[in-house]
Amino acid sequence: xxxxxxxxxxxxxxxxxxxxxxxxxxxxxxxxxxxxxxxxxxxxxxxxxxxxxxxxxxxxxxxxxxxxxxxxxxxxxxxxxxxxxxxxxxxxxxxxxxxxxxxxxxxxxxxxxxxxxxxxxxxxxxxxxxxxxxxxxxxxxxxxxxxxxxxxxxxxxxxxxxxxxxxxxxxxxxxxxxxxxxxxxxxxxxxxxxxxxxxxxxxxxxxxxxxxxxxxxxxxxxxxxxxxxxxxxxxxxxx
Amino acid sequence: xxxxxxxxxxxxxxxxxxxxxxxxxxxxxxxxxxxxxxxxxxxxxxxxxxxxxxxxxxxxxxxxxxxxxxxxxxxxxxxxxxxxxxxxxxxxxxxxxxxxxxxxxxxxxxxxxxxxxxxxxxxxxxxxxxxxxxxxxxxxxxxxxxxxxxxxxxxxxxxxxxxxxxxxxxxxxxxxxxxxxxxxxxxxxxxxxxxxxxxxxxxxxxxxxxxxxxxxxxxxxxxxxxxxxxxxxxxxxxx
Numbered sequence: 421x422x423x424x425x426x427x428x429x430x431x432x433x434x435x436x437x438x439x440x441x442x443x444x445x446x447x448x449x450x451x452x453x454x455x456x457x458x459x460x461x462x463x464x465x466x467x468x469x470x471x472x473x474x475x476x477x478x479x480x481x482x483x484x485x486x487x488x489x490x491x492x493x494x495x496x497x498x499x500x501x502x503x504x505x506x507x508x509x510x511x512x513x514x515x516x517x518x519x520x521x522x523x524x525x526x527x528x529x530x531x532x533x534x535x536x537x538x539x540x541x542x543x544x545x546x547x548x549x550x551x552x553x554x555x556x557x558x559x560x561x562x563x564x565x566x567x568x569x570x571x572x573x574x575x576x577x578x579x580x581x582x583x584x585x586x587x588x589x590x591x592x593x594x595x596x597x598x599x600x601x602x603x604x605x606x607x608x609x610x611x612x613x614x615x616x617x618x619x620x621x622x623x624x625x626x627x628x629x630x631x632x633x634x635x636x637x638x639x640x641x642x643x644x645x646x647x648x649x650x651x652x653x654x655x656x657x658x659x
Numbered sequence: 660x661x662x663x664x665x666x667x668x669x670x671x672x673x674x675x676x677x678x679x680x681x682x683x684x685x686x687x688x689x690x691x692x693x694x695x696x697x698x699x700x701x702x703x704x705x706x707x708x709x710x711x712x713x714x715x716x717x718x719x720x721x722x723x724x725x726x727x728x729x730x731x732x733x734x735x736x737x738x739x740x741x742x743x744x745x746x747x748x749x750x751x752x753x754x755x756x757x758x759x760x761x762x763x764x765x766x767x768x769x770x771x772x773x774x775x776x777x778x779x780x781x782x783x784x785x786x787x788x789x790x791x792x793x794x795x796x797x798x799x800x801x802x803x804x805x806x807x808x809x810x811x812x813x814x815x816x817x818x819x820x821x822x823x824x825x826x827x828x829x830x831x832x833x834x835x836x837x838x839x840x841x842x843x844x845x846x847x848x849x850x851x852x853x854x855x856x857x858x859x860x861x862x863x864x865x866x867x868x869x870x871x872x873x874x875x876x877x878x879x880x881x882x883x884x885x886x887x888x889x890x891x892x893x894x895x896x897x898x
Binding site: 490497507510511612 | 733739742746753833837851
């Protein structure tokens with residue numbers, strides 16, 4: 421019994437260490453998102469390049485988490501909630517890596533955009549979307565650390581707000597493109613930037629699903645409510 | 660020893676069953692991609708709706724694979740290559756699920772596009788991209804079944820061709836948009852369709868990386884060569 425307790429405590433310490441690595445990776449990725457959006461707002465090519473080169477650090481952290489998770493399964497041969505804790509961490513680190521990838525892609529587009537089409541209203545909306553995504557990411561990582569399924573479900577539900585902002589930005593960018601064909605190329609890149617941010621939100625909801633799975637051992641039920649009419653609107657927004 | 664052999668055979672049978680489920684999921688997803696592209700080419704809303712509703716079957720298969728993988732780890736407490744075989748299968752099923760998601764997204768855009776901007780040249784390029792992706796997917800699943808890292812590495816390398824087609828399509832669609840602002844909305848949806856196909860290719864390369872990891876126990880080395888200048892071109896393609 422003493423042996424079992426000892427072993428359990430050692431496993432928990434290992435799992436906490438895994439959680440600390442996830443937090444480190446999440447914080448680095450938040451930083452990447454913030455910097456990419458700042459680079460976009462200021463058309464700061466130097467900052468964009470730093471975001472691009474820092475992506476390697478996120479990838480390295482992911483590999484460290486992968487390796488540790490595999491070693492933990494081999495060492496502890498865990499069952500039930502312990503096994504789900506490790507597999508869930510693996511899934512979460514993949515989602516965070518993709519968020520950082522999307523930040524890198526925004527940074528790459530900053531290099532293409534240069535000083536073209538620096539529209540204040542549009543940037544304000546992009547920044548608002550990014551703030552929502554960063555808040556979602558912060559909350560979902562907190563829900564993971566606290567194994568709080570109610571908080572995770574809340575993140576999962578709130579993703580619609582980001583979709584709604586993306587929809588309105590989509591329509592707005594199309595009007596700019598129609599009014600002045602010279603803006604078509606930069607606006608197209610901004611459409612993809614907004615889409616990238618919207619996809620970061622999707623990855624945050626995937627993390628919420630992983631938290632739910634870790635705690636409950638089953639999938640978060642029901643289709644996620646989507647408000648992304650850029651995907652499903654039966655009529656084109658503008659003609 | 661007899662016992663060990665017996666157990667090993669039972670584990671292998673379990674792993675083969677997991678592989679069969681992966682194949683089933685991959686074939687269903689290939690079907691979804693093919694139908695989504697056909698729906699796009701013919702602007703066939705009914706076919707598009709069938710693609711959208713069939714996505715649930717892909718999701719159900721993924722859940723079955725997840726459940727089986729977790730049960731296998733708990734039952735067999737596998738190490739080394741056996742453990743990697745299960746974790747790799749988990750990763751591969753997630754990648755396939757995302758490919759099917761992207762096919763569903765193309766199908767949703769068919770409903771928006773309706774009969775607008777049915778350009779023969781553009782559709783030919785989109786179909787060519789989709790054919791390449793389907794070939795990549797077929798080859799990478801085969802490399803998984805044969806545990807063939809050389810074939811997997813080949814898939815990983817060939818992704819550039821899809822990126823190159825996406826680049827040329829990106830430029831072409833921008834010219835149509837500039838020539839006639841009425842095409843801006845439909846062309847934007849086609850840009851996202853092409854991007855979706857390009858992303859399917861990325862997921863096929865992620866599967867290639869998983870195959871390499873399963874066999875070798877390490878990551879496929881080196882940055883993937885990217886030719887996607889819609890992401891990184893220092894100059895906008897057109898002004």
